Amino acid sequence: MKTRVVVTGMGVCAPNGISLSEFAASLKNGVSGIRFHPELEKLKFGCQIAGKPQIDDVDLNEYFSKIQLKGLNASGVFYGVIAGKDAWKDAGLASTSNETPDWDSGIIFGTGILGVDKFREAIYQVDAGNVRRLGSTSVIQTMASGISAYLGGMLGCGNQVTTNSSACTTGTEAILMGYDRIKNKKAKRMLVGSCSDSGPYVWGGFDAMRILPRNYNNKPGAASRPMSASAAGFVPGSGAGAMVLESLESALERGATIYGEIIGGDVNSGGQMGGGSMTAPNGEAVQRCITNAIQDSGIDPKDIDAVNGHLTATAKDPNEISNWSQALGRFGIDFPFVNSFKALFGHCLAAAGSIECVGTLLQFRENQIFGSINCEDIHPEIISMIDASKIPQATIEFEPKIIAKASFGFGDVNACIIFKAYSQKQP
Known part of the structure; x- marks a missing residue:
């Protein structure tokens, strides 16, 4: 077991x-x-x-x-x-x-x-x-x-x-x-x-x-x-x-309180090749990291209700959405909800992933998807890939069951984790 x-x-x-x-x-x-x-x-x-x-x-x-x-x-x-x-x-x-x-x-x-x-x-x-x-x-x-x-x-x-x-x-x-x-x-x-x-x-x-x-x-x-x-x-x-x-x-x-369950994840590197560098991610590596995390979790990509992205407010944001879309095989209105907490506290560097993972899990407790502020003018490249309704700009009522969280760092390194709302049944 x-x-x-x-x-x-x-x-x-x-x-x-x-x-x-x-x-x-x-x-x-x-x-x-x-x-x-x-x-x-x-x-x-x-x-x-x-x-x-x-x-x-x-x-x-x-x-x-x-x-x-x-x-x-x-x-x-x-x-x-x-x-x-x-x-x-x-x-x-x-x-x-x-x-x-x-x-x-x-x-x-x-x-x-x-x-x-x-x-x-x-x-x-x-x-x-x-x-x-x-x-x-x-x-x-x-x-x-x-x-x-x-x-x-x-x-x-x-x-x-x-x-x-x-x-x-x-x-x-x-x-x-x-x-x-x-x-x-x-x-x-x-x-x-x-x-x-x-x-x-x-x-x-x-x-x-x-x-x-x-x-x-x-x-x-x-x-x-x-x-x-x-x-x-x-x-x-x-x-x-x-x-x-x-x-x-x-x-x-x-008899502890349970906020959620981790059902899988993956870490990898793009080797600073294939478009990757010290400061930019290799898109194929990002997609592999997401795909491997999903496979490790034993779920289907369509099971993911929401994504909390790395999404730093740079020119690379459309690239990240593209990588998520390709890895999940989901586009337009079929794309899961996506948000970025960096709009509220910036990019906390080495602390970013842990702070954002805490926020991600709080969405299970609150039965909500927290909004992404400051994106009333969603990037046109992003709109060409996913429906605007999938980027809530204010908090919405929703009961997520599975949320994917990813972080990408200098050195072309990646990590993706899959969280699941806790239930007594096996995931």
Whole structure:
């Protein structure tokens, strides 16, 4: 019998919501978390807007000890711990209270750049000959696996505790890695997710590439325009998303709430060939990733009710819709509903997949498809492939049974995951 893997807890630290309830309300009501940042204006960025979680009102003492907070200067760590611990709590789990690790629980929590502000601080201290002033936490704050190390110690997990990194595919890939571990009976539950730092040292490279919108600094809420003819580039974002994955058997034993089920997925690469490059996807690889995920799930492409795309608000959006359409063999009015949450909080880079997967699953709970704002002028190439009614611009009432979610990242890497509304019957 195949081990069924379900989602029993979720947490999020997003530009448009910290708690799960706030995040859900923002997605339902089209509330944007993209804001103007005077710091970026001062540094002469072309794009002076971004999506950044508003954690000033969060009591960090609920998430960190006083010792852990001392000298902590890594926004990604803050976001990841908030989302991760909230997901753990939401699942009805507690950190181990004795000296024995929880051998059945592990963590796969990805990131791209972690602790960049701490690293900058360290560089200045070293260059000034003040090595002894770096502090004892500079290493853990700047190593990529710092986020999983923090969470692993806080929760007492004794199974695999690690960090993955695959650019914008990171979060979705982390979920699939945790899914595989439980499916193969190597763990009962896994905390999975990803985080991304905020700030000019993370976003500056993209501004230099001139792939961020420069004409919306005075109207940030309208800047991120996935699937729109007037899309002018992606808005940089940051934050974290987290899920607790668990074997169905374990979840039922605990009487846990079940948000949904993972029934399959796939990861691959286009090899930066066939039209693929460091920054552009190989269309054939994207289609293969989607097709393989569907085959792994044991479903028919026509079973998919909705797609939450990568859809970053660049010139590549029509290409992505074309790849979905070709892979699913569905066109026009037959195409599933499709949306992109990046219109509400920007492209959260390494955190994008995990935050968007949390939003995707919330659609099962709410019996809705959340709307995609800022695409009132749908790109004509997209309209030539699918019916405009399949791109809801406001939240609609609908009971999805199966939703496909995909992420595509720099380096021509892809991940696609298939979520299913939970039922006691086998998928």
